[in-house]
Amino acid sequence: MTNAARKPIRYRSITYFDAVRRYGSIREAARKLGVAASAINRQLIQFETDVGMPLFERFANGMKLTAAGEVFARHVLTVLQDARRAADELDSLRGLRRGELSIVTVESLGAAVLPNLLAAMATRYPGVKLTVKSAGSNQIPTIVASGTADVGLAFSLGHHPELQQLGTGRFRLGAVMRPEHPLAREKHVTFSECAVHPVILPTEELSIYTVLLPHLTRFAGKMQVVAEVSSLELMKNLTLKLSAISFQTQLGLESELKSRRLVHVPLQSSGPMTTDLGIYVRRGRTFPVALDAFVSLVREQLTELEKDI
Numbered sequence: 510m511t512n513a514a515r516k517p518i519r520y521r522s523i524t525y526f527d528a529v530r531r532y533g534s535i536r537e538a539a540r541k542l543g544v545a546a547s548a549i550n551r552q553l554i555q556f557e558t559d560v561g562m563p564l565f566e567r568f569a570n571g572m573k574l575t576a577a578g579e580v581f582a583r584h585v586l587t588v589l590q591d592a593r594r595a596a597d598e599l600d601s602l603r604g605l606r607r608g609e610l611s612i613v614t615v616e617s618l619g620a621a622v623l624p625n626l627l628a629a630m631a632t633r634y635p636g637v638k639l640t641v642k643s644a645g646s647n648q649i650p651t652i653v654a655s656g657t658a659d660v661g662l663a664f665s666l667g668h669h670p671e672l673q674q675l676g677t678g679r680f681r682l683g684a685v686m687r688p689e690h691p692l693a694r695e696k697h698v699t700f701s702e703c704a705v706h707p708v709i710l711p712t713e714e715l716s717i718y719t720v721l722l723p724h725l726t727r728f729a730g731k732m733q734v735v736a737e738v739s740s741l742e743l744m745k746n747l748t749l750k751l752s753a754i755s756f757q758t759q760l761g762l763e764s765e766l767k768s769r770r771l772v773h774v775p776l777q778s779s780g781p782m783t784t785d786l787g788i789y790v791r792r793g794r795t796f797p798v799a800l801d802a803f804v805s806l807v808r809e810q811l812t813e814l815e816k817d818i
Contacts, residue, residue: 522556523585525549526564530582531657533571586656587794594797608799611640613649613658615716615786617741617761622810623662629806637799645714645739653789659800661789662807664716664758675788675804678811680758682720682782683773685748690772692754697775700724704732707753712739717756720784745771758784760814786811 528538529549539546557564564578574582593609610630614623627639644652646663653661654671666672684692684703692698692706700721710725710732711718718725735753738744741761748755749770756776765771776782788807790800 522552525552526556527585590794594795608637610799610803611658612660613642613644613652614662615646616643620761621763626806626810630803646716647714654791664786665720665784671792672789673792676808677785677787678815679783679785681775682784683775685755685771685773688769688772693772695774697777699777703754704728707733707735709735709744709747709753709755710737712737714739
């Protein structure tokens, strides 16, 4: 290791480095941080001098981490998250209940589950600023592992070495249809029974695609596919308008099922078809007060939802 690489790293350089990593350019990082692009560029050049090697590749349309930058980014995330945790804990000692929490979640939780969670969080911790974004379950691991979000709520994720699972709830996967559909009165159905009717299928961004993949492969080219969509909200609204079957859990359909505008018929294969809704954080990260409180609320909610569904 060179002497330059042993120099202490300035905290401001770390925050600028992370902003450029997130947004892919100095100009966009400057806009987000509200500072001059020249200031970020100076800090970044000094940062790379201190480290002793380039951390970004420069392109005409933006910047990309080098191999050394990828290694360093993992440590930078830890430093920034530890700093936030320290600030949160100091605020707690002062009785201020401040903090920030970024959440990425599957779209279907936005109908009822997530509003209940956010309302409970805002009531108990009114000083905590919440930022919420939606994404497909198969996109959420990358978002959480990169530090873009503190916590993710996603369905049916396989093992991800960079993620830690903090809790799960198991829910029945079902065929969703209008109440006048020929299969609507069945106690349960198989995918093969559904496949003879028009269907609305998920794209691979959604975890339901992964769960259904063996059946999708088996019946490829044999189904009347009305649409393939990456949005559960769009899937629900198409099902309301068409005599077609879609597939998902009851989460996100609360209002439509209660009003009987839609019916959820459990799917069977060799047994009930299920999917797990999990809570995920980046492995090895610290737990600020706000994150710890939110995870506890989600665990409570998942326990209640499993009883109701």
